[in-house]
Amino acid sequence: MKRLAMTLAAFLASTAAYAADPGVTDTEIRIGDVNIMTGPAAFVGKGFSLGSKIAAGLINSKGGVNGRKITVITEDDGYIPARSFQALTKLIEVDEIFALNGTSGTANVMAMMPLIEENNIPTVVSQAPAAIVYNPVRPSVFTFGASYSDAFYAQLKYIHEKNPSKDAVFGIIRQDDDFGKEVEAGYDRAVKEFGVKDGIRLRFKKGTTNFSAEAAQMKEAGVTVLANGGIFAGAGNILGEARKLDLQLQPAEVWSEGIPASAKLLAPAGYDFMVADYVSLTGPANDKFMEMAKQFVTADELKDVSRYTYASFIGLTSLAAAMEKCGQDLTRECTIDNLRKLKDFDTLGLSAPVSFDNPEQHSGTAVGVYQYNIKDGKFEERAGFQQY
Amino acid sequence: MRTGHFNETHSQLVALSTSRTVWGWTIAAITVVAAAPLLVGNYSLTILVSVMIAIVGAVGLNMLTGTTGLVSLGQAGFLAVGAYTNAILLSDYGWSVWFSLPMSGVVAAAISVLVGVPSLRLKGLYLAITTLAFSFIINHIILYAEDLTHGPNGVFVKGATMFGFNVQKGAPLFYMTLAVTILIVFGVLNLSRTRIGRAWMAIRDHDIAARVMGVDLVRYKLLAFAISSFIVGIAGGLMSLQLRFVNIDVFALILSIEALAIIILGGLGSIAGAILGAIFLTLLPEGLRLFFSLFANSESTFYTNYVFEIRGIAYGVVIVLFLRFKPDGLIGAWRDARKYWSNWPLAY
Numbered sequence: 001m002k003r004l005a006m007t008l009a010a011f012l013a014s015t016a017a018y019a020a021d022p023g024v025t026d027t028e029i030r031i032g033d034v035n036i037m038t039g040p041a042a043f044v045g046k047g048f049s050l051g052s053k054i055a056a057g058l059i060n061s062k063g064g065v066n067g068r069k070i071t072v073i074t075e076d077d078g079y080i081p082a083r084s085f086q087a088l089t090k091l092i093e094v095d096e097i098f099a100l101n102g103t104s105g106t107a108n109v110m111a112m113m114p115l116i117e118e119n120n121i122p123t124v125v126s127q128a129p130a131a132i133v134y135n136p137v138r139p140s141v142f143t144f145g146a147s148y149s150d151a152f153y154a155q156l157k158y159i160h161e162k163n164p165s166k167d168a169v170f171g172i173i174r175q176d177d178d179f180g181k182e183v184e185a186g187y188d189r190a191v192k193e194f195g196v197k198d199g200i201r202l203r204f205k206k207g208t209t210n211f212s213a214e215a216a217q218m219k220e221a222g223v224t225v226l227a228n229g230g231i232f233a234g235a236g237n238i239l240g241e242a243r244k245l246d247l248q249l250q251p252a253e254v255w256s257e258g259i260p261a262s263a264k265l266l267a268p269a270g271y272d273f274m275v276a277d278y279v280s281l282t283g284p285a286n287d288k289f290m291e292m293a294k295q296f297v298t299a300d301e302l303k304d305v306s307r308y309t310y311a312s313f314i315g316l317t318s319l320a321a322a323m324e325k326c327g328q329d330l331t332r333e334c335t336i337d338n339l340r341k342l343k344d345f346d347t348l349g350l351s352a353p354v355s356f357d358n359p360e361q362h363s364g365t366a367v368g369v370y371q372y373n374i375k376d377g378k379f380e381e382r383a384g385f386q387q388y
Numbered sequence: 389m390r391t392g393h394f395n396e397t398h399s400q401l402v403a404l405s406t407s408r409t410v411w412g413w414t415i416a417a418i419t420v421v422a423a424a425p426l427l428v429g430n431y432s433l434t435i436l437v438s439v440m441i442a443i444v445g446a447v448g449l450n451m452l453t454g455t456t457g458l459v460s461l462g463q464a465g466f467l468a469v470g471a472y473t474n475a476i477l478l479s480d481y482g483w484s485v486w487f488s489l490p491m492s493g494v495v496a497a498a499i500s501v502l503v504g505v506p507s508l509r510l511k512g513l514y515l516a517i518t519t520l521a522f523s524f525i526i527n528h529i530i531l532y533a534e535d536l537t538h539g540p541n542g543v544f545v546k547g548a549t550m551f552g553f554n555v556q557k558g559a560p561l562f563y564m565t566l567a568v569t570i571l572i573v574f575g576v577l578n579l580s581r582t583r584i585g586r587a588w589m590a591i592r593d594h595d596i597a598a599r600v601m602g603v604d605l606v607r608y609k610l611l612a613f614a615i616s617s618f619i620v621g622i623a624g625g626l627m628s629l630q631l632r633f634v635n636i637d638v639f640a641l642i643l644s645i646e647a648l649a650i651i652i653l654g655g656l657g658s659i660a661g662a663i664l665g666a667i668f669l670t671l672l673p674e675g676l677r678l679f680f681s682l683f684a685n686s687e688s689t690f691y692t693n694y695v696f697e698i699r700g701i702a703y704g705v706v707i708v709l710f711l712r713f714k715p716d717g718l719i720g721a722w723r724d725a726r727k728y729w730s731n732w733p734l735a736y
Contacts, residue, residue: 037696076696081638085631086434093431107637110542114632118557132541176531177636178540205528300693 021332023098029068029323029330031056031316032091032121033102034084034112037076041232043261045104046304048127049074050297051312052101055320057296065323066330070316073097077104081111088112092119099123099323099335101316106130106178116141122322122335126315126364127308129278130178134362140332142339142356144278144315144364148179148254150388151276152186152227154367155252158383159225159274160194169199169222173214173238174229176203183229183254190227199223208234215241226251228273232262239269250274258379259306263372274371274382278351278364279310281379285349289313310350314364318345318354352385402581404574422566425559433562434630435674440569441626442666446650447576447659448619453648454657455580456612457592459512462503462519463647465526466617468639469496470624472530475543475634485548485555489568489625496621497614499526504613508606511595523644530636542635545628556629565626572619577659579615588612592657653710655719664718669707676702 023030033052036045049072056070064070073095075087084104091097092115099122103109106128116123120140125133129145156170172187174180180203191198200221202214211230215238218226228251230238235257242249255277257266266273280286289310293302322338323330340361345354352366366385373380395401405411424436445467452458470492477488503522507515530537537543545556553560579585587608590598599605628634646669654665676699714721 038700042696076699078700080640080642081633081635082627082631085633086438089434090431093429093434105637107542107635110635111631111633111638114544181540298693 021098021330022092022096024068024330027068028071029065029099030071030073030095030097031319032088032095032097032100033072033074034077034087034091034100034104034108035074035102035127036079036104037074039078041079041105043259043304043306044127044256044308045076045102047259047306047308048102048312050301050304051309051314052316053301054293054296054309055313055316058292059317059320061295065320066327068330070320072101072316074102077108079105079108081107084108085111085115088115092121097121098330098332099319101126101312101319103127106133109133113138113141120332120336122319122332122339124315124319124339126311129362129364130182132178134360137360140336141361142318143360143362144318144351144354145311146276146278146365146367146388147186148182149186149189150365150367151255151278152183152252153189154276154369154383154386154388155274156187156190156194156225156227157388158369159250159252160190160196162382165224168224169197170225170227171199171201171218171221171223172227172229173202173204173211173218174227175206175231175234177206180229183227187227196225204230204234209237211238211241212244214238215245215247218242219245219247224248224250228253230254231256233265235262236265236269239266239271239273243269243271252276255307257372258370259308261306263377263379266372267374267377270374272371272374274369275379276367276369277307278367278385279307279314280350280368280381280385281307281370282381283349286310289348289350314347314351314354317347318342318356321345404577404581418570422563425562430558433558435671437562437565437626437630439667439670440565441623441630442650442670443569443663444572444626445620445623445647446654446662446666447572448616448623449647450651450654450657450659450662451576451580451588451619452612452616454651454662455585455592456588456609456616457511457595458507458609458612459516459648460519460616461516461641461644461648462522463620464639464641464643465519465523466496466500466620467624467627467643468523468526468530468634468636469499469617470621471628471634471639472537472543472624473621474625475545475628476536478547479543479545482547485550485629488548489622489629492625492628493618493621496624497618500613500617501610504610507613508609520641520644523641527636527639540636542633542638545632545634548629556632561629565630568622568626572622573659573663576619580659584608584611589657649707653707653717655717658717658719660722661717661719664722668718672703672706673699 033049035049036042052072056072060069075091077084077087101124103125109125109128117138123141126144129143134143170191172184174183200217226249228235228238231254235253249271251271251273253273253275255275256262258275258277258281322335322342325338326334339356342356347354351364354363356363366387368385369383370379371382400406449463452460473495474488474492477483477491507518510518531539548555555561555564587603590603591608650665650669651662655661680695680699
């Protein structure tokens with residue numbers, strides 16, 4: 001009898017999957033990714049999902065997480081929060097994921113939040129680092145990325161310090177939503193601290209395409225430094241209208257303009273615009289990353305690599321580092337504990353080191369400043385990663 | 389050979405159905421659906437709840453657009469009003485879901501009257517654009533009335549219980565949604581065979597003739613707006629319970645377009661059509677996902693790179709083909725099949 005009990009105990013102990021949470025077997029760990037794979041913003045989701053794929057490829061090529069290979073399962077939400085909820089339900093119920101890396105936009109991750117909390121899913125949010133994601137803090141949610149506020153403050157600080165002028169007139173145009181509010185918070189902090197002239201503050205509704213009136217108002221106000229809170233085509237339209245009126249501007253842009261497709265949209269206006277980001281846009285780390293990525297994705301996919309790819313890569317590798325510390329007894333609780341202890345995790349130079357050991361479980365707040373060189377069609381680093 | 393059904397009395401003519409077979413199948417279908425929590429997993433239940441919410445919304449829109457002929461693109465706006473009302477009353481004011489859910493409909497209906505009054509002289513595309521404008525106004529109000537709506541941050545919905553069960557997930561949410569769906573569908577079926585329903589159809593077919601016959605256009609159009617919006621508001625309330633989070637981004641314009649697609653694809657003016665359309669369009673992405681998952685291990689790089697685009701295009705193509713070859717919608721296809729069955733082996 002005793003022998004039988006011991007055999008049974010040894011069997012249970014040797015089968016880690018028996019005690020583990022969903023999504024973990026002896027050979028595999030399933031990670032979920034809810035992303036924007038269709039619709040106008042699909043290139044964001046594609047770039048992001050690519051980061052997960054590259055990270056999984058790299059980890060698996062080194063033997064996986066304690067011998068378990070990572071499988072990433074991607075679901076499309078088309079950027080619609082109701083679909084994000086449904087997609088995560090599917091990932092939890094059907095695919096039985098262990099953890100979540102891709103979380104789509106801000107409203108989308110908020111729609112998924114009740115499910116994340118209820119199932120205690122270790123989640124790294126690196127695509128929508130908005131304050132409402134980490135404030136109040138949710139035990140299983142870890143956020144990587146700086147605020148739009150810091151990103152704009154960093155750019156305006158650089159512009160002000162590089163070429164201080166008493167004649168400088170600052171201005172802002174921003175979306176009329178939570179994102180726009182954060183952009184304005186950074187602008188507000190900058191104009192107050194630098195004591196520069198606050199020329200004009202304009203708001204527009206998401207989806208607006210014609211900015212001719214706004215450009216005329218900016219010209220009237222004599223704006224020379226513009227905090228441009230437009231995204232993708234919107235940002236390009238704003239600069240295009242400014243160029244038509246021959247405004248002499250130094251634009252500061254949202255980090256979404258740091259991806260090649262967006263930069264091309266802004267380039268025809270002819271401004272050497274700036275971007276601040278919590279991931280590196282150029283340099284040896286990026287070159288090294290591209291070389292490494294070639295092993296795990298096709299040449300066709302490689303074209304979709306963007307700043308979102310780096311963010312996602314960092315998200316999954318930091319998650320894997322926490323899982324690795326659990327050894328064979330991999331559970332969600334243990335992963336969450338280790339994510340909470342994660343300190344100065346090396347991201348191969350793609351960002352400042354990641355540390356979640358703070359009350360908000362929020363890292364990646366250090367921001368770098370870059371400028372787009374119209375002639376070369378490339379970004380150049382202007383200021384390294386700093387806390388603002 | 390089978391013969392057709394011939395109604396001999398007025399009561400037979402206005403009855404929901406004189407066929408025992410129809411009643412039998414209806415009861416059987418409801419019984420099977422009601423047994424779903426015992427038969428399927430949580431994800432399938434989530435899909436079923438989404439289908440039922442779509443049915444409620446489609447039935448509401450069908451009443452306005454299909455039955456009364458008033459084209460609306462404001463569905464997303466009324467859904468938002470219903471969802472926010474339910475969310476705010478539940479989470480911020482601690483109301484019971486017994487009262488907050490009906491109130492979702494009441495508030496949506498009250499606001500619809502405000503939209504309805506200036507829209508009374510409008511028809512067709514003009515009315516569609518007016519209702520679309522209303523949707524934008526609602527978005528702005530929700531965004532700016534931060535003290536009430538929490539602005540762009542949205543509202544987490546919590547505290548909905550009925551008989552001690554949390555009706556925001558699993559079987560309790562499923563049964564509550566099922567009960568509401570049955571109530572709404574049978575309510576609308578009954579309403580459409582009353583004096584009000586016939587007046588709506590008369591307005592749709594020829595509003596001037598209807599007026600000559602004594603139909604009060606102002607009264608009946610406003611009534612159509614109010615009752616339709618009440619139902620859509622309830623659908624919004626149910627959505628907020630299922631999602632447990634409402635934010636203005638949830639109620640994008642695409643929802644209004646999808647709602648119109650549902651009733652057109654199902655068959656305009658038919659409640660059964662609205663139900664079939666809602667089932668078809670809600671399950672179509674799921675069906676496509678299952679279909680494409682058969683090729684998940686395909687070695688084709690093209691497929692793995694473009695699976696999401698292929699799925700999106702297939703979704704559009706199915707809708708276009710259906711509208712091209714079955715303009716009467718799914719209910720038209722069903723009627724054709726029934727006629728074929730009754731007349732077989734003769735074609736007509």
